[in-house]
Amino acid sequence: MKHLIFAAGIFGATTAIADVPELTVYTYDSFVSDWGPGPQVKEAFEATCGCTLKLVGIEDGAALLARVRLEGTNTDADVVLGLDTNLITVAKGTGLFAPHAIVADYTLPIDWADDTFVPYDWGYFAFVHNADTPAPTNFKALADSDTKIVIQDPRSSTPGLGLLMWVKAAYGDEAPMIWEGLSDNIITVTKGWSEAYGLFLEGEADMVLSYTTSPAYHLIAEEDASKAAAAFDEGHYMQVEVAAKLASTDQPDLADQFLAFMVSDAFQTIIPTTNWMYPAVTPASGLPDGFDTLITPEKSLLLSADEASALRDKALDEWLNALSR
Amino acid sequence: MAERAQPLSATPGRAAAFVVAAVILGTLLAVAWRAEAGRGLGPSDWAALRFTLVQASLSAVLSVALGIPVARALARRRFPGRRALIALLGAPFILPVIVAILGLLQIFGRSGWLSHLTVSLGLPPVQIYGLHGVVLAHVFFNLPLATRLILQAWQEVPAEQFRLAAQLNLGPLAMIRLIEWPVLRRSCPGALAVVFAICLTSFAVALTLGGGPRATTLELAIYQAFRFDFDLGRAAMLSGIQLLLTGCTALLALRLSRGDGFASGLDRALQRWDGKSTLAKGLDTFWISLAALFLLLPLLAIVLAGVGGLTTLPSSVASAALVSVATALGSTVILLLLALPMAAAVALGRGGLIELCGILGLAASPLVIGTGLFILIRPVADPFMLALPVTALVNAVMALPFALRILVPQARSVVARYSRLALSLDMSHRSFATMVLLPRMRAQIGFAAGLAAALSMGDLGVIALFADAEMATLPLQIYRLMGAYRMQDANAAALLLLILSMAAFWLLDRGGRRHAEL
Numbered sequence: 089m090k091h092l093i094f095a096a097g098i099f100g101a102t103t104a105i106a107d108v109p110e111l112t113v114y115t116y117d118s119f120v121s122d123w124g125p126g127p128q129v130k131e132a133f134e135a136t137c138g139c140t141l142k143l144v145g146i147e148d149g150a151a152l153l154a155r156v157r158l159e160g161t162n163t164d165a166d167v168v169l170g171l172d173t174n175l176i177t178v179a180k181g182t183g184l185f186a187p188h189a190i191v192a193d194y195t196l197p198i199d200w201a202d203d204t205f206v207p208y209d210w211g212y213f214a215f216v217h218n219a220d221t222p223a224p225t226n227f228k229a230l231a232d233s234d235t236k237i238v239i240q241d242p243r244s245s246t247p248g249l250g251l252l253m254w255v256k257a258a259y260g261d262e263a264p265m266i267w268e269g270l271s272d273n274i275i276t277v278t279k280g281w282s283e284a285y286g287l288f289l290e291g292e293a294d295m296v297l298s299y300t301t302s303p304a305y306h307l308i309a310e311e312d313a314s315k316a317a318a319a320f321d322e323g324h325y326m327q328v329e330v331a332a333k334l335a336s337t338d339q340p341d342l343a344d345q346f347l348a349f350m351v352s353d354a355f356q357t358i359i360p361t362t363n364w365m366y367p368a369v370t371p372a373s374g375l376p377d378g379f380d381t382l383i384t385p386e387k388s389l390l391l392s393a394d395e396a397s398a399l400r401d402k403a404l405d406e407w408l409n410a411l412s413r
Numbered sequence: 414m415a416e417r418a419q420p421l422s423a424t425p426g427r428a429a430a431f432v433v434a435a436v437i438l439g440t441l442l443a444v445a446w447r448a449e450a451g452r453g454l455g456p457s458d459w460a461a462l463r464f465t466l467v468q469a470s471l472s473a474v475l476s477v478a479l480g481i482p483v484a485r486a487l488a489r490r491r492f493p494g495r496r497a498l499i500a501l502l503g504a505p506f507i508l509p510v511i512v513a514i515l516g517l518l519q520i521f522g523r524s525g526w527l528s529h530l531t532v533s534l535g536l537p538p539v540q541i542y543g544l545h546g547v548v549l550a551h552v553f554f555n556l557p558l559a560t561r562l563i564l565q566a567w568q569e570v571p572a573e574q575f576r577l578a579a580q581l582n583l584g585p586l587a588m589i590r591l592i593e594w595p596v597l598r599r600s601c602p603g604a605l606a607v608v609f610a611i612c613l614t615s616f617a618v619a620l621t622l623g624g625g626p627r628a629t630t631l632e633l634a635i636y637q638a639f640r641f642d643f644d645l646g647r648a649a650m651l652s653g654i655q656l657l658l659t660g661c662t663a664l665l666a667l668r669l670s671r672g673d674g675f676a677s678g679l680d681r682a683l684q685r686w687d688g689k690s691t692l693a694k695g696l697d698t699f700w701i702s703l704a705a706l707f708l709l710l711p712l713l714a715i716v717l718a719g720v721g722g723l724t725t726l727p728s729s730v731a732s733a734a735l736v737s738v739a740t741a742l743g744s745t746v747i748l749l750l751l752a753l754p755m756a757a758a759v760a761l762g763r764g765g766l767i768e769l770c771g772i773l774g775l776a777a778s779p780l781v782i783g784t785g786l787f788i789l790i791r792p793v794a795d796p797f798m799l800a801l802p803v804t805a806l807v808n809a810v811m812a813l814p815f816a817l818r819i820l821v822p823q824a825r826s827v828v829a830r831y832s833r834l835a836l837s838l839d840m841s842h843r844s845f846a847t848m849v850l851l852p853r854m855r856a857q858i859g860f861a862a863g864l865a866a867a868l869s870m871g872d873l874g875v876i877a878l879f880a881d882a883e884m885a886t887l888p889l890q891i892y893r894l895m896g897a898y899r900m901q902d903a904n905a906a907a908l909l910l911l912i913l914s915m916a917a918f919w920l921l922d923r924g925g926r927r928h929a930e931l
Contacts, residue, residue: 123897
């Protein structure tokens with residue numbers, strides 16, 4: 089019902105003037121959805137901050153950054169939550185973000201020392217397949233097999249770009265050859281993650297590009313152990329999701345408070361079973377049951393933000409050339 | 414030179430066309446104005462343009478070519494369930510893209526029903542991904558529209574003409590020459606232009622079924638310019654190319670579709686005496702069955718996938734459904750306010766520019782419109798508070814081209830038939846509109862309103878650019894469910910959306926044709 093009342097408010101009356109401070113956080117759409125972390129995060133933060141937390145969902149990380157750039161210094165956002173390492177350099181280049189003073193005991197597989205962006209969760213990209221079918225153990229074996237995969241377009245999707253970086257980080261200048269080898273395995277490329285995952289669940293492909301944590305959803309929420317992530321021996325590329333305070337915020341203290349809350353147990357316990365990623369700081373209660381069944385890659389791959397930004401256009405050209413033949 | 418006396422004023426139509434042009438071109442200019450220095454158009458953009466033109470042309474030609482025999486068969490035959498079939502055939506057109514793709518792949522995909530059939534016959538599975546897959550999907554979306562537009566032209570032939578043809582014992586060839594060819598000549602160019610323009614802005618369908626970056630369309634290039642490169646200038650330029658292409662096609666189509674209308678009749682019940690031969694009956698049965706199978710099987714797949722979860726849908730889906738219904742109603746009202754005066758102005762013969770404005774809505778990139786509106790609204794109001802009205806407005810502008818295709822021919826013939834009488838009776842503009850024009854256009858208004866409501870209901874539109882946590886339309890909620898791995902719920906919500914869209918279409922379309930024959 090609240091949606092209706094809200095809608096009625098939009099069509100008609102003006103909104104009530106808030107007598108408590110409001111913190112506006114721009115994030116991606118799946119974060120704010122009823123099944124994402126948003127509702128619980130809002131409740132937990134509002135219980136302690138004496139404020140209203142306004143979460144605004146904007147498609148995905150890339151759209152989020154585009155929106156903030158579009159709004160520039162007079163953006164309504166106080167905090168942006170949901171960029172990843174591929175976007176950090178560009179984001180910093182805009183000069184819109186302010187440094188932070190958060191200190192946390194991160195449980196990331198890598199060291200984190202960025203003065204502007206605070207990580208809140210992370211995951212490994214991986215190909216998800218049906219557990220009862222054998223999966224190749226690296227990109228070369230995949231290219232040699234007749235396993236059919238569906239991936240996302242790096243131009244419109246964050247995981248798609250992640251795969252580009254994965255191949256680049258693992259193979260460097262050999263990346264074009266890998267893509268040529270993969271071209272007959274890729275049945276199609278989709279706009280976003282949802283389309284690709286949907287196609288996989290319908291049986292259109294043997295494997296789909298997703299995360300090592302995807303099988304945890306099926307196991308925990310659906311009690312279905314039939315999905316597995318294929319471990320690749322080149323290592324798995326990481327996605328680290330980050331948040332930062334806007335330099336133009338009119339609520340700097342509240343924004344700092346939110347970032348500190350973000351790396352606390354209250355926030356971090358929400359992440360695993362709503363965002364289906366690893367928390368950036370493992371909470372005292374540990375990870376939920378089921379996460380222990382997930383594969384742990386032997387090697388973590390991650391290009392630094394500067395490398396990723398420098399290699400991005402070249403990697404995209406290689407990908408386009410190899411797959412457009 | 415004194416203006417010829419007219420039974421109506423064209424001014425409201427001009428004003429409506431101005432509003433539409435302002436929305437489409439104003440948003441484009443807003444994006445261009447906000448642009449920083451970019452890299453201009455590159456070779457990949459030209460490749461995208463080429464692919465876009467090829468797939469859109471093929472899709473348009475094929476949709477209309479197949480639509481002709483189907484419409485002809487539906488115009489000639491009466492059978493139980495015909496109305497329901499015609500309404501159902503329209504369903505693919507109003508489905509959210511992602512739902513339609515999944516439904517289509519359940520039939521034509523590598524593990525689809527058709528592949529099961531071919532594999533059990535010892536053949537390889539169906540290979541759907543490629544240019545042919547893109548065209549197949551676009552025909553799936555647009556064949557119903559092409560069929561409806563052509564069928565409608567057929568219905569506009571007065572019953573007396575068929576009676577006269579039967580009295581004169583006209584053979585099939587004479588029927589084609591004297592009645593059917595003029596029908597097609599009047600309706601096909603417009604249908605071609607509309608389908609072409611729709612396919613021009615295709616993105617997710619073309620990419621997914623095209624099998625990879627070979628199938629990059631202009632809309633994807635816009636997306637890339639905006640999201641990947643944040644190059645607003647290039648996004649605006651590419652969007653301008655889309656508008657230009659659509660504009661040229663529309664002008665060409667308008668020029669070609671000029672043809673005399675049929676003389677007036679007495680609106681008596683239609684009865685057909687032609688097409689009684691066994692061959693004609695067999696052919697008509699074939700075309701109707703083929704279209705029904707092609708269009709209804711993927712729908713059946715969607716129904717089967719969703720029906721199990723329908724009763725356990727989360728309550729947030731229900732409230733999203735209410736938001737969607739409200740938005741669709743608002744959108745329909747806006748659409749009629751824009752489309753009716755515009756159709757009347759076109760019928761008065763002042764139409765070229767107005768019709769052009771009307772068709773541009775098809776070619777406008779939703780991303781550019783949404784971003785442009787955002788840039789324009791932000792200095793004066795909170796865009797998030799206006800998310801639903803803006804979505805309703807954009808949906809109306811996008812549905813306008815269809816509405817005009819539907820409304821204009823009938824408005825034209827009403828004005829042609831009754832304007833002299835109205836002038837001789839010294840009828841006021843208002844009386845002519847309310848007592849002559851609108852009642853005679855009831856069927857077309859119902860159809861246009863139904864289509865607009867259903868389209869608005871099913872379209873993700875610009876809401877994704879504006880939504881916040883508290884509010885979502887049903888298509889957005891479907892995407893959210895999918896994004897949260899909840900494919901079962903997403904399937905059920907998609908079925909709910911299908912039911913709601915069809916119900917809205919059925920009610921409005923039916924309401925317009927209470928006595929009419931269709």
